[in-house]
Amino acid sequence: MxxxxxxxxxxxxxxxxxxxxxxxxxxxxxxxxxxxxxxxxxxxxxxxxxxxxxxxxxxxxxxxxxxxxxxxxxxxxxxxxxxxxxxxxxxxxxxxxxxxxxxxxxxxxxxxxxxxxxxxxxxxxxxxxxxxxxxxxxxxxxxxxxxxxxxxxxxxLPDYYSPAMLGLKADQDVLGELVKAKAPAVGQLMAQYPGIWTLVASRWFICLYIDILPIETVLRVWDCLFYEGSKVLFRVALTLVLHHQAEILRCRSLPDVCECFRQISSGAFTLDCHTFMQRIFTEPGSLSMATIDKLRDKCRRQILEEESR
Structure with missing residues (x-):
């Protein structure tokens, strides 16, 4: 390669x-x-x-x-x-x-x-x-x-690293909402496991895919992150999910899901950074910052309501 x-x-x-x-x-x-x-x-x-x-x-x-x-x-x-x-x-x-x-x-x-x-x-x-x-x-x-x-x-990345990490928590939930919309079968599977997005995606976001994706792929993601903003992080996550729907849907337990998500970030698909970067702007389809901001507001409110109970 x-x-x-x-x-x-x-x-x-x-x-x-x-x-x-x-x-x-x-x-x-x-x-x-x-x-x-x-x-x-x-x-x-x-x-x-x-x-x-x-x-x-x-x-x-x-x-x-x-x-x-x-x-x-x-x-x-x-x-x-x-x-x-x-x-x-x-x-x-x-x-x-x-x-x-x-x-x-x-x-x-x-x-x-x-x-x-x-x-x-x-x-x-x-x-x-x-x-x-x-x-x-x-x-x-x-x-x-x-x-x-x-x-x-x-x-x-507002509030990813604040003590409450509200931004990070919200973005994990935003990813869950986006998966429900763009890969309903995967969304239905993941809904069986409360808190699953924290388990499988928190490290993706908090480390900005460092030690998750191959180094050259990470740098290519960061090129777009600095230029286009945080929606790029969702495009990467959605592409990993959409491209590996079949493997994810074969999972029959929580450990299966966690192991599957660990594996989908490696291999030939992510190593070929040029093709991978082309895919992140095509496979997830339309994804505007307005859509993400709306979902962020919704998810933040839900988190704050749950924490205040």
Whole structure:
């Protein structure tokens, strides 16, 4: 797959270089959207992500903010919580191993610490370490990684990492509603198991498919996530479900369902990232942000009502 994909990457790189040469800014238009969906070359990813997400604008408006956060009085509890998770972040990646020089663990610690001080309502939550780690690998820049993390947690994924995780809980229920509409038989099966979407999909959303999908596929998903917003996460989830309906419907117990969902995110279908990304924009059919926002409001109200009883 990679042998064939390398030639695709080379062609995309040439086209992106010409596009960016002709257009100094990264606009939101159909041409750029089409380019993003076909994949952003690694050498341009940091620039595209920063521009598309609004992170570059925030960096420009707040010069020196990242360094100022790191220079403030240390929060001992926050530092300890982050340190506890550092060794669990990509333990098999040589750049994140403690003995690596210069190593990325120190950069990761600083980015997470700065964000915890910047957004005290969130602080630090498990799962953020993997996201920040991916950002550092791509940008190779702490300050850019910090502002991209701020774009994700503050705007693109609201309330995923707040203490109550209301946004995450709601989006799991939204996925359940979307499956009922687009794959009724699967929806009927899943309805037999209360709380099933938390079991099978919470990690998909909270880790943004890191360690769920192959790395190149994750990066392609993130290209679209930064450009188009959180509805991309639902397109990925729905495509996995729709493409594997037959396997899911053969499940006869809760353990069967959980194991099936673990398996559908791997294999040739997700490894061929180019074809997979084409499928996420065709298989689920129409999926507007207005539809998702309406379902989010409904699911949030239901969760808050249940929690207040």
């Amino acid at each position: 990679m042998h064939e994909y390398v030639s695709v990457l080379e062609r995309r790189s040439e086209r992106w270089s010409k596009l960016l040469q002709d257009r100094p800014g990264v606009e939101k238009n159909l041409t750029v959207k089409r380019f993003v969906r076909k994949g952003v070359p690694n050498e341009h990813r940091a620039r595209i992500w920063m521009a598309a997400s609004g992170a570059q604008e925030q960096l420009d408006l707040n010069p020196g903010h990242y360094r100022a956060l790191l220079a403030t009085e240390p929060d001992a509890r926050l530092r300890e919580t982050i340190h506890t998770d550092l060794h669990r972040t990509f333990p098999d990646n040589i750049f994140f191993q403690t003995r690596a020089e210069p190593g990325l663990q120190e950069a990761l610690f600083r980015v997470l610490l700065a964000y915890g001080l910047h957004n005290k309502a969130v602080g630090y939550c498990q799962g953020m370490n993997f996201i920040a780690g991916y950002l550092i690998i791509i940008t190779k820049d702490e300050e850019q990684s910090f502002w991209l993390l701020d774009a994700l947690l503050g705007r693109i």
